[in-house]
Amino acid sequence: xxxxxxxxxxxxxxxxxxxxxxxxxxxxxxxxxxxxxxxxxxxxxxxxxxxxxxxxxxxxxxxxxxxxxxxxxxxxxxxxxxxxxxxxxxxxxxxxxxxxxxxxxxxxxxxxxxxxxxxxxxxxxxxxxxxxxxxxxxxxx
Numbered sequence: 576x577x578x579x580x581x582x583x584x585x586x587x588x589x590x591x592x593x594x595x596x597x598x599x600x601x602x603x604x605x606x607x608x609x610x611x612x613x614x615x616x617x618x619x620x621x622x623x624x625x626x627x628x629x630x631x632x633x634x635x636x637x638x639x640x641x642x643x644x645x646x647x648x649x650x651x652x653x654x655x656x657x658x659x660x661x662x663x664x665x666x667x668x669x670x671x672x673x674x675x676x677x678x679x680x681x682x683x684x685x686x687x688x689x690x691x692x693x694x695x696x697x698x699x700x701x702x703x704x705x706x707x708x709x710x711x712x713x714x715x716x
Contacts, residue, residue: 579616579617579618580616580621581616581617582596582615582617588622589626591625599625599638602642603642604628604641604642604645605625606624635665635666636658636662640662644658675710675711675714676710679700679710679714682696701713
């Protein structure tokens with residue numbers, strides 16, 4: 576029989592707090608382990624499942640999306656690809672917003688005015704935002 580891991584050993588092996596492991600178990604992200612004398616005993620493969628969850632979290636998936644991804648991967652078809660397509664579009668949008676924000680901050684850093692509230696570009700952007708313009712549109716004023 577394979578070596579079984581206690582929740583503490585799984586936590587140590589993966590770097591994930593035991594409270595998070597219990598929560599992920601509640602959500603169905605980690606299969607419910609066997610119990611030996613009331614103590615959770617995970618198969619070594621649980622460490623790989625935790626690594627999958629960590630990887631998916633690092634690329635920006637929320638826990639509900641991780642659950643959907645894991646469920647979709649175990650079913651025939653490519654339902655998981657649709658989740659990836661949606662996440663990729665969301666990331667592209669966030670990257671675009673971050674690039675606009677970065678440009679605005681870089682221009683602010685290069686502003687020759689001592690007081691940003693005296694800068695015509697800044698005050699123009701503030702007025703544009705009040706008029707309903709997006710950051711990108713306001714920054715163009």
